[in-house]
Structures are given as structure tokens and as C-alpha cells.
Amino acid sequence: MTEPKKPLKKPRGKAQLLEGKCIACGARCQSACPVNCIEMNEAGEPVIDQGKCIGCVKCVKVCPAQAIDMYFTPEERAILDQLLAEGGAAAGEEEDPEAKALAAKLSAYRGVWVFIEQTEGEPAKVSWELLGKGRELADTLAVPLSAVVLGENVENLCQEAFAYGADRAYLMDAPVFRHYRTESYLKALCHLIDKYKPEIILMGATGLGRDLAGAVATVVATGLTADCTGLSIDDKRNLMQTRPAFGGNIMATIMCDKYRPQMATVRPHVMPMAEKQPGRGGEIIRESCPIREEDILVKVLEIISDRKKDHIDVAGAEFIVSGGRGMMGKENFAMLQELADELGGVVGASRSAVDAGWMPQERQVGQTGKTVRPKIYIACGISGAIQHLVGMQDSDVVIAINRDKEAPIFEVATYGIVGDLFQIVPAITKRIRELKAGRK
């Protein structure tokens, strides 16, 4: 009763470019195509040779702009209809052994880690911010949250990490870790990753954190996503890492779904600080140090503090009054200083004000400057280029003062005033003074 009939193969469709969706990301689709049926045109958009397309869907998956989709040719439609008429049983998807092997490899990695950054024993606050986010990710994945503490005489940081939400701390405490040096910290962290296999590692996007993260990811040969502003878990336990791209002009969600650990850095003040629970306990896992001082070729000769007596920390301020191109000149920043003084805050600046030499670089807020998260951010004469917005949009309250009612800054403002800042700013300062006088 057997019928030697060759079953009809289910057609896979052809890839096509959707009009107006391509962002010329850099020929990802072309690189992904296994049969070389994609050529790039002058505008950096793909031209797909549908005769050669085998319907593998690789270009569709890799396109960040959803600019490619699949369609069926009339011939393919006919086969589909025929299959459907025959009961459609032939369309069963076969189990992919490659996917199975990958899943097994990935499942060997479990747990969320946060690297606790410290300088001379002083922890960087971003580490505690990351423990807050790490707690959330660990709870979603139902795995422990661990802190990685490297340094000399830093056991107290483990206790602090527990108070900020860690369940466990991996501690490597030795003189060789007294000063941060890429080589010793790199070896230590890679040793821990090899041994304990975490699925996610979060680090601060600080000078130290970026120095270490880039080196670790290369040795471990895994993906690293810088400056994430959003982190969450998808339905397959993968980390979805969202960050500004193209200089902050758009947001991109980055995946690292075939490699472990998934590594991400986050800038200070981007994530809210975790709530401290003093006395909350955890388990310390002490690791002996496999690194000898004489193997490290770099010596830190001196650390010079740059915290001047009158050091102004824009990133940590609760109230910021910022000026942009609309300030017209350096001398006018005194007006902002007056308002900032009344509020107990500091003066910040946009990139154009810094480029014009009106304010020093360390006051710059935005993509190339500092990320801030104050209670009140007052933007005076700042049009709100996206590069600026990504640095201050998480402020609790944003107040925009600008002549141009079309300025993009009004789109992120909680309150906006359209008008002449040279009249409005002094009026606000005066009103606050009146308020203070009235309460005395």
C-alpha cells in the first residue's frame, strides 16, 4: 500500500525590501545572505535577486529596521494551496539539532552578576544602581544575584552589596588588586566567569568599567553592549539591551542570544539607586588569587585627585539649571548661577555652550557629556538636540524655557515656558526669593 510519491516541499517564500524602511545600517542583510543574492545600491539599500533567494529568512532576522519581509510568488502560493488541500500534514517543522546544541550550551550559564567598582576602597555608586536593576533581572529569571568584589581589604563591600540586593558575593581580596590594572582584574574576572558561568554581567560605563568590560568580552569571546538605558528579559531568557544609537538619534535593542555571558555596561545615574536594606545578609564566596604581582607589567605610580575644593558635580546634583546657545554669551550664565544658588543646585550646559567656550567641559550634559537625573532640570535657551535629551530625559521634572515654541526640548519638558529667558529666569529667581522671605 506504499505510494512512492515524493512529498511536496513547503515553499519558504522570497525576501523583499519594504519601501522607505531601510536605514542603510551598513549592509547587514548582505553579510547575512548565504547565497549572495543581495547587492547594495548607491544609497546603501539592498537589491535582492529573488531568483537566487532561497527563503532562509536570515536577512529578515538581521534587519534592525524591519525593512525586509517574506512573500510568496504565485507559483509558491499554488503549492501552498495544494498542500493545504492535502491536509497540510507535510508542513511539520523538523527539530533543528543545531538549535538543540545551542540551547544546551547556553543553559550551562546561570545567574546575574554585577561588578562592584571601587577605587582605593571607595565604591562607585553606579554599582549599587546596577544591583537594583540586577535584582529585577535575577527575579525574572529566578536565579541568584551576585556581586563581584575585587580589591584589597574590601570585604566590607560585600556586606554593602547584600544590603543593596545581592544574594551572593564573589570576593577576591589581595594586594595585587589594590590599584585597578587591566591585566590583574581581567585575569581575575575571566577566572570567575570560567568557573561559575553567569548568564548576565553588568558593569558601570565608567572609565574603569569600560576599560575592563571591553577586555573581558574579548577574552571570553562574547557580546558586550555599551551604555544601556534599558535592560529586560525576553520570553527565551535572553537579555534585551536597549541603548541610544547613531549618536543618540534613535534607540536600538541589541541581542546576544547565541553567546554567554551577556555583558552590558550602564552609565552612572541611568538606573535608579536600589533601596538599601541594612543588615540584609548573603553568602561570601572567597576565591584565592591566581595572579602574582611580578607577572603584571603595569605599575600605577601615582593617583592625583582632580576633585578641586570648589568641584562642581553636575552628575550628582539634585537641581540643575542648564544653558545653551540661547544664552548668547558667557557673561549671561551668572543669571543661571543665581537661580541655581536659590535652588541649591548647579549650572550645567549644552554642547553648543561648551563648544562656544562659555562653560567648561565637565559641566556638559548629554551624549558626550554627563548623564544626569536631578529632581529639577531647567533648560534655558537649549533647543533640545537629541544628544542633549538622552543625557537629561530621566530627570524627575524638566522645565524648558525657550523662545521657539517648536523647539524639541518642549517635547521632553514637564513644564514649558515660551518666551525670553532673560526676562523669565530672573522672574523665577525673584519669585523663589519672595517665597522664602514670606516663610521666614
Add this chain to the structure above:
Amino acid sequence: MQVISCIKQVPDTTQVQIDPVTNTLIRDNIPFIINPYDGHALEESLRLKDRYRFKAVALSMGPPNAEATLRKALCQGVDEAILLSDRAFGGADTLATSNVLATAIRRLHKQEEVAIVFCGKQTIDGDTAQVGPGVAVRLGFTQLTLVDRIEELDITRHRIRVRRKLEGRYEIVEAHLPVMITVVRELNRPRYPTVPMRMAAAGSKVQVWDNSVLGLDPGSIGLKGSPTWVSRIFSPQREKGKILGNGLEEPRGAAKQLIEKLVAKDIIGTRY
């Protein structure tokens, strides 16, 4: 001995705009520039060339049109400019990029000893600061990031002392050559290619190396060699706020309204 600067041609991201209707990038007429930090890396390699007679080589991975940026590097005075370009390199993340750059540097190192590789501290389009450390690790060079001053370079003893600029502090660090250094803007001021300099470079050509030169495993470069990939791109969603009063005609009234809102919401006032 030679010094190498890794440079990248980037779109001038300060001039990118978003189409408000389609929410896509408006890419027309965006000028390409050398990544500003890489300009300082290039300049430092030229200063060492001037001072120690090192050979200066500029290296860039990118599409064929990145040749323009390397041409400028030749005009500024590098001895050789090499473009690493192949469609197999396309779609690379930082891990795959550092593989291509490190392989090219290793190839140069075989011809003549490489003392220092300079990179910008980060690019303005990707902003990752990951390629420099990736190159250092792959080459086994000591990594010195965020350098704002070279304090001393002792060629005979193979030692270098630099100052690193970190948050709120500087570090003076000593290391053995060879090193990979990423530079910040304060390090130097890039030179302007004058007409005589351009004329001197007129005969020089940008070399192009594709993967037939580097011979890398296709699985370790480009999109296939990249652990990370972009699953979605979108425009940031923002909530529009409230415009208060008529600030143009009644600035005081608008200021008063603002303070009332802030006091009502307990944002200011309670502390006084």
C-alpha cells in the same frame, strides 16, 4: 619601529535628523568625518614620527568610501594608509571589528616592530569604547585607556609613562612596550594639512586589504563573527509636557505659574 593609529570614518552624528512622519533617519547629505577622537590618535602617531622617526601607519576598517578619510591621513603625514575593506567584514560588532584590526596589525608587526597602537577613546556613532581594548587583548599589548598625556617614552628601555584621565582623578601609569593607547581630546591638537603637505602626499596611495590578504575565518568576522545584533531600532517615545502661561507677553505671570506648580507638587518650597 612603527606606530599605528586606528581611525574610523563616521557620519557626523550631530547633523543626523529624524523624519517626523516616517520616524526614520534622514540620511541624505550627512557629511562623513574622521571620528574626532581618532583625529587625536592620528596626531599623536605623527608627533612620535616627527620626534623619534617612527614610521606612522593609519589603519581603518570600513566600506570603500572610507578611503577619503585615509587620504586625509596621508595628507597629514602618515607614511602608509591601509583600508581594511571586504563585504565579509560588513555588519561587524566590536568583537568582530577588533579581530580584523588586530590581524592587520599583526601582519604589519611581522614586517617591522609595532611600538604603540593609538585609538580614539570611543567613536561618536557607536560610543562603545570597546574596540581599543579588544585590539589590545588580541595582540597581547598592554592596554592604557583614556590617556591625556605621554609623560615619558624611553625607547631603549622599552618603557612608557602616561597620565590617564578618569572620573575625578588622574593616574600616572608606567608600562612596557608594546602598548595600545586610547586617547582623549586633551592630548593634542590635530594639525591642519597645509598645501605643501597635501602636495607631498599627492603620490601616495591608500592600500586596500581585503580578506584574501588577512585570511580570516569567515565565521570570526563581519556579521557572522558578531555575538551581538540589533533586533530593533525605534525612535524614543516621549510624553509632551504643558506650556505654561504666555511667556512672551507676561514673563512674570508664567514664572509665577511655574513656581505654583512646583510648590503644589511638593517639588520645591518645603525646605524653606
